[in-house]
Amino acid sequence: MLRIEHYSKYYGDKAAVNDLCLHISAGEIYGFIGHNGAGKTTTLKSCCGILSFEEGDILVDGVSIKEDPLACKAKMAYIPDDPELYPFMSGIKYLHFVADIYGVPRDVRAQRIHELASAFSLESDLAQPISAYSHGMKQKLAIISAWLHRPRLILMDEPFVGLDPKASHILKEMMRRHCEEGGAIFFSTHVLEVAEKLCDKVAIIKGGRLLVCGTMDEVKGNETLEDVFLELVDSAEG
Numbered sequence: 001m002l003r004i005e006h007y008s009k010y011y012g013d014k015a016a017v018n019d020l021c022l023h024i025s026a027g028e029i030y031g032f033i034g035h036n037g038a039g040k041t042t043t044l045k046s047c048c049g050i051l052s053f054e055e056g057d058i059l060v061d062g063v064s065i066k067e068d069p070l071a072c073k074a075k076m077a078y079i080p081d082d083p084e085l086y087p088f089m090s091g092i093k094y095l096h097f098v099a100d101i102y103g104v105p106r107d108v109r110a111q112r113i114h115e116l117a118s119a120f121s122l123e124s125d126l127a128q129p130i131s132a133y134s135h136g137m138k139q140k141l142a143i144i145s146a147w148l149h150r151p152r153l154i155l156m157d158e159p160f161v162g163l164d165p166k167a168s169h170i171l172k173e174m175m176r177r178h179c180e181e182g183g184a185i186f187f188s189t190h191v192l193e194v195a196e197k198l199c200d201k202v203a204i205i206k207g208g209r210l211l212v213c214g215t216m217d218e219v220k221g222n223e224t225l226e227d228v229f230l231e232l233v234d235s236a237e238g
Contacts, residue, residue, distance in 0.1 A: 002153055004047070008054055019055075030184070033190075033192065039205050041080075077149070083142035088129065095113050116148070154183065201214060204229055
């Protein structure tokens, strides 16, 4: 579903990410772990076509993001760590705007908006301007908009930040259901306990370089993911 092949991204002479290779298959929830500045957000932005990159390639369902970005974007959704939504729009207008972009029929979108907004207890707030939303409400709206067109691939950067416990639980269920239906999810998180329980596979990155990747059992063995992460990062610094 998503293939990152020898991907490198530079800012001047500094490599933000260096020769990264990851393969995320349909049906997988893939966690991306690392300290702030490790290269996670840079990688995710390149995967969804926001950032250009110098070396390697990124393929979505076999299509290069470099060669046909529109075809790739039509199959995915991206939720940044701080959703920048249009503050002058109401929540419902924003969702219709996103649905229009992806060509979701009117009758289909109405049902999906109702189901998703109800799940997140946001339906009564959709008429309000986004400028009046809290961070958590904006995060919920971004999640609803990402699921609205039923993308095959969902990319998320710290999706649980700002969500209350109930909303976090609902998102986890949605992620698992999405992958059970043949989709794939690639997301970054600092909440290692969540990643350990939720992810099928995980990759740990440090200073733009991949330290380890594989199934959760392969990566952590008999330890916790937190212990493995700290050991790997410490050894990489040594």
